[in-house]
Amino acid sequence: MVIFIYSRKSKWTGRGESVENQLAMCRDYIQYNIEGAGEAEIVTYEDEGYSGKNTNRPQFQKMMQEIKKGRCNYLVCYKLDRLGRNIADLANLVETLNKLNVSFISIKEKFDTSTPIGKAMLYFAGVLAQMEREQIAERVRDNMVMLARKGRWLGGNTPLGFAAEAEEKVSVNGKSRKSFRLAVDEQEMQTVRFIFREYLKNQSLMGIVKYFLSHGIQTKRGNEYTTTAIRDILTNPVYCTADKEAYEYFWNLGCQVCMEKEEADGKYGLIAYAKTSSTQYKNKNNSPEKWIVAKGKHPGIISGQDFSKIQNLLAKNSSKGEGWHKPQNPVALLSGILYCSCGHLMRPKYYSSKQVTESGERKFSYLCPYKGMTHGEKCSVLNVQGNTLDELVCREVLRYTEENSDIHRMLKEVMERMDDTKEETVTAADLMEQEIQKRKKEVQNLISVLAKSGGEEAFIQQIEKEIRKLNEECAFLEKERTKSGEEGKNIQGDRQQMEVLLEQLSSFRSLFDTLTVPEKREYLRMILDKVVWDGKEAHIFIYGSH
Structure with missing residues (x-):
């Protein structure tokens, strides 16, 4: 049972x-x-x-x-x-x-x-x-609605342009706690104002991203801006002024608006709760019907009329999609593993349909999007002819498959050294285990002696001191043994990776001529960690060899 x-x-x-x-x-x-x-x-x-x-x-x-x-x-x-x-x-x-x-x-x-x-x-x-x-x-x-009516900031990362500021203490279940409100960080808010102004003017998320990249402007956490980050700012109600137009917009959207229309006097900004629902460690966007929108205690920076206009523009432009920057080239073999020396992934771009190679493939080049977005100010690496680079990389990988190649010999030598190191490490771990067991046996003997002693205090103290010393030695030896064991595991894992790499190289050579472009691409991704183009040369990095 x-x-x-x-x-x-x-x-x-x-x-x-x-x-x-x-x-x-x-x-x-x-x-x-x-x-x-x-x-x-x-x-x-x-x-x-x-x-x-x-x-x-x-x-x-x-x-x-x-x-x-x-x-x-x-x-x-x-x-x-x-x-x-x-x-x-x-x-x-x-x-x-x-x-x-x-x-x-x-x-x-x-x-x-x-x-x-x-x-x-x-x-x-x-x-x-x-x-x-x-x-x-x-x-x-109901609790969220109550908090919303008070305009409190409930914690978490504050939006760009704001900082959390403590105000009066509130009583929660008889306990005194601080409440917080949003306060303007004027330096950060300049960036926010620029984003709203530029989008209203040019209606281009990518245009704002390019400007920030070329001027070295980064996010609150020190990362490069993306279109998603810009969109998140433009759609955040926290920047919208609580005026009549804003009230109408969110009311018509179906949100639960926690204020009367007369309260929407334009003196403060909005604050929104429940825009996302917390699933397991991830946030999922809720439908507007679940949003709780209320008047905050901070000033708004954009009118309700302009905010609603921006939301309509974003909805309209999103239907066009912004997938132009995603590699759609069915010919490029190095898509996803070719990097510019500036650190950004390079993307393929077709030449005109009339330009084809001798084998009939349409010609294309790899270019660094970061160079384009910064107009060459942050990156000046030259584009590279894609068909030629793909062929050269494949030829080099095929050369690696030969048993007398440098990379093949190097992998074999590394595997042999790993075998020798593994044997030495295991022996060391065994010796330490013997020493640990020896000391544990001594501790047991001393405990037996202690139990049979007549109770003389000086003798007991001496025995206890010796037991503590042996236990400390055991603890040290166990740490060293564990370290040796982990090194052995790492070495074994690395060796298996080397074996897999040699098998992949061998099969790539025997199958290369029969593989389709997608299959070649998958093989290259299994073998190559990355390829870096510096404007003159391509540097190939193979898994496990660097």
Whole structure:
């Protein structure tokens, strides 16, 4: 008999129904209430930090896979809502368990689905669980609305142009905490004003990116600006003034606007909550109907009329797409691995359709987009004829496949040195293990002597001192042994990488003439780490050889 125990908690709090407590109570229940449990195999599945709103939980999914394979007789959990709060999910679960003759037991609600009354109770409890979930979601939203009406900044990375500023303390559950509001950082705000002004004037995200690149203007975190970063700024309501036009725009968008129209007097900016929903470590954009928009305590920098105009322009321009800068060339072999010496990926660009190679391929060149965006001020590396560079790189890789090539000999020599090093390292680890065991045995002997001693204090102190010394030596030796073991693992991993590389080189040579362009590209990406073009020469970097 196999019994599965499932436990879940949305977040760790250190008290209450912890995953460990749930498992312990389930084990106790199984021992005293399920016949033959003493001989049963008990398997536990734990999801710590996952909500019960759906079944997208790793251990739950793993458990269900095992159940569907017929490897379970009982499924036990502490409480029904540990499995989930969605009635549809629970109904599907019960149906699956019934089809597979798996009995489900919830020790808190005390029912068993193998009986009709237990099945009915399960559905009823599921309805209550879903009601509780919906009530929790409603309370959270009500709290957010309350906070929104106060215009507070709830934390996190502040938008460009703002800093978080503490104001009066607020009482939360009897505890005194600081509240924060957004304060303008005038130096950063100049960049924001430029972005809004330029987009209204030229309607080009890429134009702003090019200007920033050519003038060395970077993001708040010191990165280069992208069109996505510019768009995020242009669509953030925090920069919009809370005026009548803004009120109308967000109201018509379907947002929950937490202010009366009369309050939209243009004195402050807006603040928006729930624009994204937090999934597992990622943010997913919510629909406007879920946004909570309110008047903040900071000034807006763009009128509601201009803000809404920009949103319409962005929506209109996005339909055209901005995929021109993505490599669409079906001929280029080095797309994705060819870098300019300035550090940016180079992209292929076709010549006119009339220009073709002797084999009939359309001619193209590789160019650095950073050079184009900065008008040659930040990068002046010359373009390179793509068909020629692809052919030269392939020819060089084919030369590497020959057994008398420098790279082939080098890989063989490195593998031999790895074998020698591995043997020496393992021997050293074995010697250290012997020394560790020797000291541990001495410690045990000393403990025996200590137990038999007559209680003379000076003697006991001397023995304890010797034991501490031996334990310290053991700890040091164990660290060294671990280090040697890791070096051995790394060496083994590197050696396997070398072996794979030699196999890839060999197969590339034998198959090269029969491969299609996409297949050649994939082979090159397996063999080459990258290729760097400096304007005169191409530098080839092979995996594991540099």
